Amino acid sequence: MNSFNDARQYAPATERNREFILEVLQRVLPPTGNILEIASGTGEHAIFFSPRLQPRQWFPSDPNPMLRESIAAWQKHSSSDNLHLPLNIDARESIWAVEKEDIEIAAIVNINMIHISPWSTCLGLMAGAGRLLPKNGVLYLYGPYKLNGEHTAPSNVAFDESLQFQNSEWGVRNLEDVIASAKKEGLNFVEKVEMPANNLSVVFYKD
Secondary structure: OHHHHOOOOHHHHHHHHHHHHHHHHHHOOOOOOOOEOOOOOOHHHHHHOOOOOOOOOOEOOOOHHHHHHHHHHHOOOOOOOEEEOOOOOOOOOOOOHHHHOOOOOEEEEOOOOHHHHHHHHHHHHHHHHHHOOOOOOOOEEOOOEEEEEOOOOOHHHHHHHHHHHOOOOOOEEHHHHHHHHHHHOOOEEEEEEEEHHHEEEEEEEEE
């Protein structure tokens, strides 16, 4: 949704979850280094997190050109010295833009993507994190998950059904499947944090 007179897009959920996500990020991210955000969407998380997570450098990205325009427009409206221009990254690609530009990544942040994309995107995310992250590098995920194959709330059942109605390849994932896919890429599950609206923060460290 765009309620502005420029390229900025607006996602209402961002304002509802950003403070809670920030609390976890401040605790689990390394104190310095380059943070890559995969699937930055509108860019609202990027402009909120980046000034509050200095001196870390924040690199947003999205494969959708309209959303990259939104990220850049938000950046122009609310600039921060440590917020970089959006990169064109599709998590399924075998080589990401940061690799082509030799940008070393200390952590990867991915918010609300895995359930609104094919499973191959999750696998691509894990493969990219496995390639890019250094030892003890952090992968942070946020979104709804099933636990042991069961939804955690009736609202997530309805949400899952609506996602699959839009695209049969979408849907709320089993956390155990996500953890298993991460493990294959040398990423160890270390923590899940219950968040508002029946979401989870999920944290992995690289071997």
